[in-house]
Amino acid sequence: KNEVEQSPQNLTAQEGEFITINCSYSVGISALHWLQQHPGGGIVSLFMLSSGKKKHGRLIATINIQEKHSSLHITASHPRDSAVYICAVRSGGGSNYKLTFGKGTLLTVNP
């Protein structure tokens, strides 16, 4: 079973700061997902990646397959970025659609 560890568990930042959330996993994967969940809200997929780097607006996700590590960066953070960020990995390929989730990182951005 793949173990997924996120750090930090909680993160408080001031508006405008650069944010980094880390995710490590124990077994080789076919894809890694970054998800966002606002308090009391649903879950939205931000990125799915298997190598390299992806960027969407102020969000950047990177993955290092050899080191089994991924990072989610938020540039110029804003209070609306306050949410729980969840890393999830899909092990194997083909018809394996099952995800293993980290416990999430609670980000609070203060104005």
Place this chain on the structure above:
Amino acid sequence: NAGVTQTPKFQVLKTGQSMTLQCAQDMNHEYMSWYRQDPGMGLRLIHYSVGAGITDQGEVPNGYNVSRSTTEDFPLRLLSAAPSQTSVYFCASSPGPLAGGLRRYEQYFGPGTRLTVT
């Protein structure tokens, strides 16, 4: 597209009652799954389906049943509710092998059902 829909949004049950959580998607996705989310635990897979007529157990299946008679619907049944089943339940879907490359694994979540068992 409405995406993934779930009903009800909130539900309170007494111990021993049964109920069905509804999940539907209108994207013709082959893969559907049910998760529960508990504080400090992360999301855990209850049951999943890789297509109509095919279901399988996930990490925490006890006390739950599922069926997949159509591509669109994937209901989750609580047979005899227990306080340990108090949780937030999320349904999700993925396109499956008909989509190309990694797109088959894209994950779409429903809005969740908050269930309290007293």
